[in-house]
């Protein structure tokens with residue numbers, strides 16, 4: 001059997017690398033994770049979610065008041081969303097903002113590769129600070145980064161201050177985590193993914209509790225916008241719906257997510273579930289997610305929008 005969670009994640013801070021609960025999608029610890037080290041994974045997940053990014057960008061274009069000339073993609077990671085936004089708003093300059101220089105370098109490389117280097121630039125910042133030099137934006141996209149900040153309300157307020165009056169802040173949070181497998185996969189007890197999701201809720205909660213300055217809030221995003229001085233302007237959910245048989249990119253995403261769950265839940269999952277996960281993560285096995293025929297990707301991502309008055 002090919003080893004997976006050791007070779008694939010070599011050099012990564014394993015205990016901090018657990019995957020998401022159903023609505024969180026991520027579950028990494030922020031303060032001590034080397035985000036750049038998982039650049040490949042971040043790029044794969046963003047690429048698989050391209051239909052979501054494009055649908056959300058269309059909706060934002062229809063929701064925006066006035067011209068969109070300046071866009072910030074905060075917590076951009078490798079910048080896949082920055083590119084989608086640059087294509088959707090062809091008159092806009094887009095700034096990919098992240099704390100990890102390695103990911104900004106990736107974003108710059110992707111932009112250059114698509115001939116967008118003139119319109120997609122990068123800026124290093126430790127959110128929620130560091131946006132001031134960028135000036136007022138018409139649109140700010142925050143994809144699954146706010147939940148990595150200790151005080152989410154204060155973060156929304158700080159990020160919102162970089163909007164021009166009437167500008168939009170789009171926050172990707174919540175939704176439904178990805179499903180890759182049928183309920184019964186012909187080995188082990190049916191319902192493995194539901195059990196993994198339940199386990200990862202605890203990992204996510206521990207991640208949040210461990211953040212510097214962590215503040216527990218009800219995850220009611222429109223209410224959080226209001227508390228942060230923004231006006232809620234709608235929430236919409238977009239699907240990633242890639243049926244079986246999945247391509248290699250989608251299989252890579254499935255592998256990444258199951259591998260993170262394997263690591264995050266190694267100490268709490270029952271032995272039979274761990275054994276099934278190991279088979280799913282066996283790169284050579286016909287029963288593994290790299291090869292089996294029934295792997296799909298179904299995920300729902302919610303975008304909450306707030307407007308600066």
Ligand SMILES: C[S@@+](CC[C@H](N)C(=O)[O-])C[C@H]1O[C@@H](n2cnc3c(N)ncnc32)[C@H](O)[C@@H]1O
Nearest residue numbers: 026035046075076077098099100126127143145
């Ligand atoms: C879960 S990834 C999301 C990446 C991308 N937005 C997406 O949706 O695919 C979170 C990103 O936020 C960045 N990040 C986390 N905490 C940050 C902080 N305090 N300041 C700036 N960037 C941060 C990480 O480097 C990482 O690229």
